[in-house]
Amino acid sequence: MPIQYYIYLCLTLFSIGIIGVLTRRNAIIVFMCVELMLNAVNLLLVAFSKMHLATALVADKATKVGTDGQLFVFFIMVVAAAEVSVGLAIIVMLYRNTHSVDINFLNRLKN
Amino acid sequence: MSKLVYLIPLFPLLGFLINGLGRKHLSKSMIGIIGTGSILASFIVSVLVFFDVKATGTSTVVTLFNFIQVKGLLIPFAFQVDQLSVIFLLIITGIGTLIHLYSTAYMHTEEPAHFGRYFAYLNLFIFSMLLLVLGANYVIMFIGWEGVGLCSYLLIGYWFKNNNYNYAAKKAFVMNRIGDLGFLLAVFWLIFKLGTATYSDVFLHVDKLSAFDITAITTLLFVGAMGKSAQIPLYTWLPDAMAGPTPVSALIHAATMVTAGIYMIARTNLLYSMAPGTQTLIAIIGLATAIFAATIALKQNDIKKVLAYSTVSQLGYMFLGLGVGAYTGAVFHVMTHAFFKALLFLGAGSVIHAMHHEQDITKMGGLKKFMPITHITFLLACLAIAGIPPFSGFFSKDEILMAAYAKNPIYYYVGLGGALMTAFYMFRLYTLTFLGGFRGTQAQASHVHESPIAMTFPLIVLAILSVIGGLIGIPEVFAKDAHSLGNFLTPIFAQSAALATEHHLEASQEYLFMGVSTLLIAGIIFYTISSYKKYQSTETENTGLAKLLENKWYIDELYDAIIVKPLNAIAVFFKNIIEKNIIDGGVNGVGKLVSYSSRQIRLLQSGQVGNYVLIMVLAIVVFILIWFNDLTLSYYLNRLFKNA
């Protein structure tokens, strides 16, 4: 499968994530869009790892090139999970204080 | 022996450091001993070096270390020991010792800390002057040259609580700086053209310089000498330098500082001999200064002012000598002048000391019977400066005037006129001070006394030197090869002498000139004494020329009007208009612009996360467009849509 296809797919998903962040005011949706962007990057990393494997296999049948990329994805998932737990805690906190999840209320630092 | 020459400036430097740093802890007698002793030690070494040079007749360069070493330029910290420098060493340290000794008595009323400061400055002054004279290249000379200027500033402004004295000090410094610029440019020029500032190298490669270079360098050097040696137009600082203590005046006028210019030109004599245009300029400026200052001195009533203008006038004679190629005569006159001018100043100091700081000669008179030693020595000095044979001034002045006649008879006649004026104002000063009846107050009359031994001893020594000092330079007409100073200095001026065409006057002509001038001077002296003996101070205002002379031709006022006032006006203009509006306006404007734009930009910081993200994304887009394409934006877009 040509690598460009994967890149286009991931870029599209990533851009959808960006548009979501830009157009929605619900903090939870914004957060979900961030997760979407993370996943797009993950998918791209895996695609690239397989791309490099394809190049390396020509020279060496037993090569393990690309393993690192997939482990990276694993670690990104780990971090994402930690991030979500803290981020959702913050959103709950926000909701408790303002009775809203509107990110426009997150401008208390302005003054 | 010449190897020990570094000791000569070292002693005053040590004296300066000890007195300067320990001035709050040392007693006054201790300070006096250290200050005087250090110069005396230098004097002793100088005498030894002198006899060494006299015996061997060679010039030695003693290199201590390399002062400046860059590619293509090496300036060693070296001392030149030859006939010219040892003569100056003797004058400086010898007279310096006497003046230090004199100062211990003259300044005895000062606070110990100020006393220490005074002696520290004096020692530093001597040190700088020794450096100036000893340096083997123009850069070392310049160090001393600047040091002398600094010390004169410090010493003239020694009584810094009086603001007028501070202004005088500032004036001296600024005038000197104007001259120093000329000196500095000349040194740069030399280094640029020859790549060296060492005397011997410069004189060796003098043929590499074009005629224009030589004229320019010598003229610039002469500008430096004008400032240091108080020639027209930069002389006005010297009379004002009277603000310092009297021994300082003696030091500045006699042994150091003002002779620096003479020394420098005598040292550079070869270049000057090759630049006849500059020589003529020097002769004319020197002669003009001699006459001009003499006319001012005719009508001054301040004892130190008269002496100051007489110094300016005598310096004019020295420059006349340099200008007509009589280098030996100029150096000779420096020497004799150092003796009698130091004597005159120290005598004046003695008078001022006795009169409780009264300096106006119209309020003195009849001091002859109160102060016999001062009187006799002062009289001898007056005779010497007036040029009565066989006192020292006669020989040196005569030598210069004879050389001037040989060059151009007009120089001689004008110079003789100046000499007659010299006789007049000196004896006017002498008569008003020492003869006639006492015109001071009753309180002063009861206190007038002869000065202590520490002050009279230098007077006596200097008086002896003033009387017999001329004997080392007896003219050829009296006895063959009797001019021992001239013979001694021959190696220094040998190259210049080869360039000059000898004009020897007929012996009979020379006798005639000497006789006529002596008679004229003697006549003037008798006329002056008789006319001022019965002087009573009158309150009538002087008119006409006399008033002009009394006010020193209004030169200070003239400088004030044509230089100081416009400069001040420009300064005020810059301060009020340029500084306030343009500089401050610019600085404040930048500040205002920043704070204004910050206020505007602050509005962007809305706290809305969405806005931030939006801007971030747009910025990323723009950066990608710019960075990932080395083509312009339009071209890029063009391609984008064509391919799509």
Add this chain to the structure above:
Amino acid sequence: MSITEILFFFLSALAIGSAIMVLVSKNPVYSVLWLVAVFFAISGHYILLNAQFLAIVNLIVYAGAIMVLFLFVIMLMNLNAHSEPQKNLWMKLAGVISGGCFLMVLVSLVRQANELSNKKALTVEGNIGLIKNLGKVLFNDYVVSFEITSVLFLSAMIGAIVIGKKD
């Protein structure tokens, strides 16, 4: 058109369509469910790329744990389409345009990139994505990082508790 390609395009269409639905849905609960669909599609891609371990982890961690957490929070707050805050139309337009610009610029960049021409990602072949291989590397080369992640998790847990605590 091989079966792999058919699967690829199907999964891609599913992912993009679901992602758009995440944005378009008014009700946050629907958004969450659409996002789960996206994650399933991406897991399908992982399987297609023979990255079985990641496919499983993706399902378990994202679709299973994280999205359930989101769902919990939304339900806890009782959010629905009516309480959904709306941006004004111009801001939405600006967001869409700038996102579109971003996509366009990057796509054109990829189209120009000569380095990427004729490069292929192996789909079925290659066994580096198997649990056996990844595990070996993870517990040999990356064991320190792996242990540090556990500390990260611990701190994240404590952080979440501290923040969420009623003070």
